Amino acid sequence: MKPVGPIPPGYEALDGELVIGGHTVSALVANAGRTPLFVYSRAHLDKRMSELRSAIPARIGVNYAVKANPHPDVIAHMAGLADGFDIASSGELAMLQAAGIDAGRVSFAGPGKRDDELEAAITSGVTLNCESEGEAERTLAIADHLGIAPRMALRVNPDFELRGSGMKMGGGAKPFGVDASQVPPLARKLIDAGVEWRGLHIFTGSQALNEEAIIETQGNVLKLAANLAGEIDSSLPKLNMGGGFGIPYFPGDEAIDPTMIGAALADMVANLPPLLANTELCLELGRYLVGEAGVYLTRIVDKKESHGVAYLVTDGGLHHQLAASGNFGTVVRRNYPVAIASQFDAEPSEEVNVVGCLCTPLDRLADKAFLPRAEVGDLVAVFCAGAYGATASPAAFLGQGPAAEMLI
Ligand SMILES: Cc1ncc(COP(=O)(O)O)c(C=O)c1O
Known part of the structure; x- marks a missing residue:
């Protein structure tokens, strides 16, 4: 058995x-x-979000990663629950547009964005979480051609990972994001080129069930973001801190306690480094919200x-x-x-x-x-x-x- x-x-x-x-x-x-x-179930979606909201500081927004469940009715329902939406393709952008979700709430991450996807993001006003120098150059060229200042953030590939996560998206060689050491010059280049600078996206992993590992990672994310902001020599308008909150799937798995993570976040928010003092902060969660x-x-x-x-x-x-x-x-x-x-x-x-x-x-x-x-x-x-x-x-x-x- x-x-x-x-x-x-x-x-x-x-x-x-x-x-x-x-x-x-x-x-x-x-x-x-x-x-x-x-x-x-709407009731389950509502309960999960309200429990999360009451656990974490009001200062920290909650983005929904649409890839977890892009059913149109789920998207429409999440429009009333989440602050922002993270998409991974122009197909997901079209789904959000069909639901009437304002592009100002949307950010687009993911490697391998095609030129037509960059164009759709720029014209709609979505924030592009840029994954590489090449993608940055293509974005600037397309934006120049369109005559629109693109909304851009840089996705960072940090030197650390989310311990115990089912899928690691940071630490070492990765197809995701720009290596942390390369971020300051690229960010400077984007700012000097006149983009609407939206800050940083640091997503380190997914399906973590260990609160301490999540807390440790969030602390590292804030530290890294502050260091990078210092090197870029500009405060950050926004920081997407990632997430990685897991759910129990298998025998022996235990649910995470959001109040433990929330208490640690409250501490971090109360002691933010000056360069992050006015930064808009958000988590980016998929399965935890809908799974x-x-x-x-x-x-x-x-x-x-x-x-x-x-x-x-x-x-x-x-x-x-x-x-x-x-x-x-x-x-x-x-x-x-x-x-x-x-x-x-x-x-x-x-x-x-x-x-x-x-x-x-x-x-x-x-x-x-x-x-x-x-x-x-x-x-x-x-x-x-x-x-x-x-x-x-x-x-x-x-x-x-x-x-x-x-x-x-
Ligand atoms: C950039 C990004 N954001 C959000 C997610 C959602 O992860 P989860 O559903 O585990 O919260 C993923 C998952 O791979 C991701 O790559």
């Missing part, structure tokens, strides 16, 4: 069924008309036994849940939080493998999980599906197509 990950708080049973945002899963699936189905607000529901279409092993075969799989299948950035596969949604309060009684409908051994949603006895027609829930699910999975694989999605 292998344990499954911890079910996030706020999910309960009604008449034996999992309830999401006040609705039973059978009602949600009936409403959607089909499975597989991603359900995102636990989403549940993926898939129906069991077959139950079989092979060599004494029970299989629940579902109509979903890795084409919607690449991360839960263990094929998106994990080295050793472990079980996500998974449950039989249609028998949410039943006692576990059977060891099963929950698999998807794709003809590949990679398509696993749970290995050797001890779950209530389920039959064809029952619904399986995969939790922590609100981030990096629908759009981070190969929905077109084997002609399956996307899952339904709804925000409730």
Whole structure:
């Protein structure tokens, strides 16, 4: 038997069924008309943001990293919750524009921005978090041609990393950002060229569950930003401090305590170096804001036994849940939080493998999980599906197509 990950708080049973945002899963699936189905809960999104806001100093804004979940209804809802938005492509820019989000709230980071993307960012007034000297030169040339002063910040590749993060985006050779030592001359060049200087972006990693590591990194980020501002010889209008706040996916993972991080941030904010005294500060978070607000529901279409092993075969799989299948950035596969949604309060009684409908051994949603006895027609829930699910999975694989999605 292998344990499954911890079910996030706020999910309960009604008449034996999992309830999401006040609705039973059978009602949600009936409403959607089909499975597989991603359900995102407004109530969960609101709660997460309000708890975070009350933990951190009001001085520090919260940006939403759209890549975590770009569903139009989620974006529209986050427009009322987040201060800013971080995008990674002109496709995401178009999504924010469709939601009527002001470009002044948006910053665009990511390596490999094409000329047409730079042009779209410049004309719309989005802040470009510039990733390299070459990108800076292309931006200046395009802006010159357009006759617009571009809004620009520099993304810094710091010499430190976020300890314990699932994905490291700083420290050593990286395709992200400008090496810290190269930042001052490039920033000077941009300021002298007349760009609308928006400061620095320092994103060091993602999926960290250790508060002390997060706090240490935020301290390092502020120190580095102050040093760089000194070398640039200009105060910073804005500093995007990154984030990296993780959520518990796997057995043994524990949720971070935002009040601990918030208290440390309050201390840092009270003792900011002079060059950061008037700097606008923000965190940039994706999965922490939306991950636990989403549940993926898939129906069991077959139950079989092979060599004494029970299989629940579902109509979903890795084409919607690449991360839960263990094929998106994990080295050793472990079980996500998974449950039989249609028998949410039943006692576990059977060891099963929950698999998807794709003809590949990679398509696993749970290995050797001890779950209530389920039959064809029952619904399986995969939790922590609100981030990096629908759009981070190969929905077109084997002609399956996307899952339904709804925000409730
Ligand atoms: C620049 C940047 N911002 C934000 C994020 C969001 O990370 P997370 O969803 O872990 O908060 C990432 C993730 O890779 C990133 O690269």
